[in-house]
Amino acid sequence: MADQLLETLRDAVEGQIDFEGQRLAELVTTVLLGVSGLIAFFVGYVQQDIYQTLWIGLGGTALTFIAVVPPWPFYNKNPVDWLPPHNSIADLRIDVDGNQVG
């Protein structure tokens, strides 16, 4: 029971996503941060107000964290088809010092 709870907790904290999701997360990070930096500079320059640059930049960063860090469902749309598990030594007879171990 405790182990199961720990396992769910670990999964939630680890927040694993699939390979396509990782590619997407990388792209979202680059685009969101880059665009918010550009917008931050231009809005601040046009308005002649450096506080707008600061807050737009920080806001864009916060948005990026929210968009990228949690394992959102759209990062897990292409789960990997693992091969079915099989035991390759199941049919072998293994003797150690005359005692059968496998």
Place this chain on the structure above:
Amino acid sequence: MHSALVRVQNVFGFFTTVAFVVATIVALSVVVTPQAPSASVKLRNVQVVRGRPHYYSTKREEYAHIKFDLDADLTSLFNWNTKQVFLYLTATYPSLDPREPPSQAIIWDAVLPSLSAPLHHNQYIHPAKNGKASKGKKAPYPPGEIHLAAQRPKYQITDFSGKLQNRTDAVLELGWNVQPWVGALTWVNYQDFGVWKGLNGGKSKVFQFPEIRKRKEADLKTEKGGEGNRGKPA
């Protein structure tokens, strides 16, 4: 990017890069913002007396008290990336030994805040147009515009040699240090630099320190700046 921790590290890492690049662009944007500062500095009155200029002076020496007029338009120094401008007025005069560089002493200074700077008690508040202290800490002019008549100095000046009377070829010079939010500090410039025009004016006519007057006859009051509060919490 497979786990949440790695994604946190990635996003934060790229954030620092973006922040640095944006800060660099902000700092460079100042170079293409035109500046055309102008100032007129006039000597109003100069007196030399002998005595102990400060209560902590260990010896009696000659010291000078200089009153001046200052009309300056430094509004173009206040662009979107300017936090504050430290403005100062120096008295410059040749040293007794011609091989030595001239002596320079600040007689008055002020921290001019931009509109975006948070309020601080060290900041200079321009007196109202009638010469009295501005009410409600609101300056009557936009940042960088200064009109002072017969302004008392903040600092009396002494000389290394202890002798100041009859010294010649003295001149009052305006100087400043622009302190931006992000980027490099810049000082007063008399030469044009790209779209930055050099300071127009900013120097008084050459004057001479007079003979010693009796201390009682002289008006030796000095101006106090907001930093008189230093040592006390803001």
